[in-house]
Amino acid sequence: MKKKFSLIIILFVLGISLSFGFDLGLSADNSTSINTYGERFFGHWDKLALWLRTNREKPLSFSFTGSYTFSLERPYLFDVDDLRLKGKFLSGLKGPASFEFDIGRYQLSDFTGLVVSHKADGFRFGFRYPFAYVEASFGFTGLLLKPNSTVILSRVDALSTGIDKIKLGSPRLIGELAVQFPGLFLRQNITLSALFQEDLRSTFQNVNTPPEVKLLEEGEKSYYPEKGGSVDSQYFGLGIGGPIGGTSIYYDAFFYLGTGRTLTYIENMYTYTSIFSYLTGGGVRYYNEALLFSTIALSGAFASGDSDQMTFFEGNTQGKATTFTPVSKSTLGLIFSPRLGNIFYLQASYGLKPLSILKNDLFKELQVSVKGIPFFRTTTGSISEAGIDKTSTDKYLGTEIDGSVSFRPFSDLGAGLSVGLFMPNEKVFIEEMSGLRFLLRLDFSLLF
Amino acid sequence: MKKRFLLVFTLYFYLVFSMPAQSNAVLDSLLEEEKATWGKCSYLVLSAAGIIPEDASEEDAMRTIMERGWQRREKATDEPIKLGRYSFLIMQAFDLKGGIMYTIFRSPRYASRELGFKGFIRGDSGAYRTLTGEEAVRILGRVLEWKGASR
Numbered sequence: 001m002k003k004k005f006s007l008i009i010i011l012f013v014l015g016i017s018l019s020f021g022f023d024l025g026l027s028a029d030n031s032t033s034i035n036t037y038g039e040r041f042f043g044h045w046d047k048l049a050l051w052l053r054t055n056r057e058k059p060l061s062f063s064f065t066g067s068y069t070f071s072l073e074r075p076y077l078f079d080v081d082d083l084r085l086k087g088k089f090l091s092g093l094k095g096p097a098s099f100e101f102d103i104g105r106y107q108l109s110d111f112t113g114l115v116v117s118h119k120a121d122g123f124r125f126g127f128r129y130p131f132a133y134v135e136a137s138f139g140f141t142g143l144l145l146k147p148n149s150t151v152i153l154s155r156v157d158a159l160s161t162g163i164d165k166i167k168l169g170s171p172r173l174i175g176e177l178a179v180q181f182p183g184l185f186l187r188q189n190i191t192l193s194a195l196f197q198e199d200l201r202s203t204f205q206n207v208n209t210p211p212e213v214k215l216l217e218e219g220e221k222s223y224y225p226e227k228g229g230s231v232d233s234q235y236f237g238l239g240i241g242g243p244i245g246g247t248s249i250y251y252d253a254f255f256y257l258g259t260g261r262t263l264t265y266i267e268n269m270y271t272y273t274s275i276f277s278y279l280t281g282g283g284v285r286y287y288n289e290a291l292l293f294s295t296i297a298l299s300g301a302f303a304s305g306d307s308d309q310m311t312f313f314e315g316n317t318q319g320k321a322t323t324f325t326p327v328s329k330s331t332l333g334l335i336f337s338p339r340l341g342n343i344f345y346l347q348a349s350y351g352l353k354p355l356s357i358l359k360n361d362l363f364k365e366l367q368v369s370v371k372g373i374p375f376f377r378t379t380t381g382s383i384s385e386a387g388i389d390k391t392s393t394d395k396y397l398g399t400e401i402d403g404s405v406s407f408r409p410f411s412d413l414g415a416g417l418s419v420g421l422f423m424p425n426e427k428v429f430i431e432e433m434s435g436l437r438f439l440l441r442l443d444f445s446l447l448f
Numbered sequence: 449m450k451k452r453f454l455l456v457f458t459l460y461f462y463l464v465f466s467m468p469a470q471s472n473a474v475l476d477s478l479l480e481e482e483k484a485t486w487g488k489c490s491y492l493v494l495s496a497a498g499i500i501p502e503d504a505s506e507e508d509a510m511r512t513i514m515e516r517g518w519q520r521r522e523k524a525t526d527e528p529i530k531l532g533r534y535s536f537l538i539m540q541a542f543d544l545k546g547g548i549m550y551t552i553f554r555s556p557r558y559a560s561r562e563l564g565f566k567g568f569i570r571g572d573s574g575a576y577r578t579l580t581g582e583e584a585v586r587i588l589g590r591v592l593e594w595k596g597a598s599r
Contacts, residue, residue, distance in 0.1 A: 022576065023557075023574035023575060023576055023577075053574065054574075055572055055574055055576075055577040056571065056572035056574070057571055057572045057577060058577075361545075410546070410547030410548055410565075411546070411547040411550075411558075411561050411562050411564070411565030411566075412547040412548050412549050412550075412558070412561070413547060413548055446548075447549070447561075448549060
């Protein structure tokens with residue numbers, strides 16, 4: 001009976017696909033790694049995804065991706081990766097040149113991708129004018145499955161990751177209004193952004209909420225080292241970027257001011273204190289197609305910290321909380337990838353297609369890249385990663401060197417080999433965490 | 449808009465000079481089609497690949513693709529062609545190699561994916577959508593350009 005039902009569903013989807021011009025398919029991804037740190041020496045996951053989409057060239061299109069993931073930590077995880085109605089309309093002579101929107105589960109990102117770059121359920125709409133692009137995005141993160149969410153801003157968020165009973169990610173409302181002015185002067189692009197995230201845990205808290213993740217109330221007199229309250233934050237950003245003169249060297253620079261509120265235990269009582277933080281950074285990159293498609297890039301970011309911060313999440317103990325707290329986690333190194341708070345890093349990278357001179361199409365697209373990232377903390381306060389010696393005063397955390405080879409010989413087959421080496425500063429990390437960390441990872445992807 | 453015009457203009461002239469003179473009339477009328485049709489696309493692809501002579505008709509082109517087994521169900525020359533079918537014609541006519549799935553199944557679905565991967569199709573490379581005459585010309589132009597460069 002079950003088999004018959006599955007067959008009917010498959011035939012129905014295939015029928016719809018052929019009748020209405022849908023395209024659907026399967027993709028399989030596999031990743032295997034060995035490393036010298038963490039709980040497991042050997043890591044492995046497989047992901048099988050079913051995708052479906054309508055003609056994206058039409059004004060209205062629909063896409064869906066559902067996936068099953070197997071990993072050594074979890075034998076099964078079913079999730080909806082993408083579920084979106086997308087619209088793009090060209091308008092008349094008056095008003096904006098085009099209007100576009102996304103409704104459903106989509107990737108919500110700020111212009112740097114460093115404050116937030118995460119899936120969210122909601123909507124986004126944008127108006128394109130000849131001189132500017134105005135975009136407003138809203139999303140809710142409380143329907144995402146916990147293992148697929150990196151939205152962690154509070155102690156309760158962090159505690160929830162270890163409680164099996166809790167299946168969903170942090171319930172937060174994220175909103176952004178961004179205005180981009182392309183080619184405003186000398187081909188320079190300017191972006192202004194105002195972003196907020198609102199902690200909705202207090203709304204969703206009920207009698208079934210496990211006691212260990214119940215929010216602390218303002219005015220609470222007893223001290224709870226593990227517990228915390230709501231964290232709400234706002235970010236106001238300015239970015240500039242474009243080519244340097246008439247060269248093929250491009251640069252970008254940005255600044256974000258972070259505000260908000262966080263619960264702090266001051267004078268034997270929990271009170272909400274203000275967040276006043278910042279994130280700034282930028283980079284330059286040079287691309288030369290004639291030189292084996294070489295890309296050389298230098299970049300870096302400085303995220304403010306707080307020397308009196310005892311733990312990374314809600315660890316403020318005095319005055320204003322000055323550690324920058326991004327909404328989602330960005331990937332920096334293969335091994336060492338702290339959240340962008342109380343962190344300063346520089347990154348130098350070089351990538352090329354060494355076999356692009358060959359006539360053979362099969363190997364032309366093979367890409368090799370290498371990057372080095374020295375990490376520092378901006379104050380002696382806490383960072384998001386474990387293993388820091390609380391008594392150390394050194395700011396230098398260590399350097400990571402990563403290399404990768406990616407090879408996509410066919411449209412439906414891709415492979416990648418990545419190697420990472422992190423050399424921690426022994427003066428900052430506790431003894432058990434101060435050794436060299438190594439990672440080797442092999443990835444395959446197949447599209448059916 | 450200016451950029452788009454220039455690109456079509458360049459590809460148009462690339463095709464005009466690389467194809468037999470009689471094909472130019474078909475090329476002109478194909479460019480005007482909102483939905484590219486089987487007859488014109490088949491004729492253009494097959495004549496560009498040198499499979500049919502330049503004085504052949506759209507019907508001759510359709511007959512040739514049926515004879516070669518590249519299309520099983522008969523189609524009217526004025527019937528809109530899907531992107532997958534058009535890509536499959538190009539892959540077969542120019543004997544292009546595809547990925548693993550294309551090598552196994554030899555189907556339109558994987559043909560359009562392959563042309564998308566190679567950059568000949570820009571935008572959605574879904575096999576089941578229709579395409580404009582202008583897009584059909586652009587795709588064929590890029591294939592011919594690439595064939596010329598890789599010779």
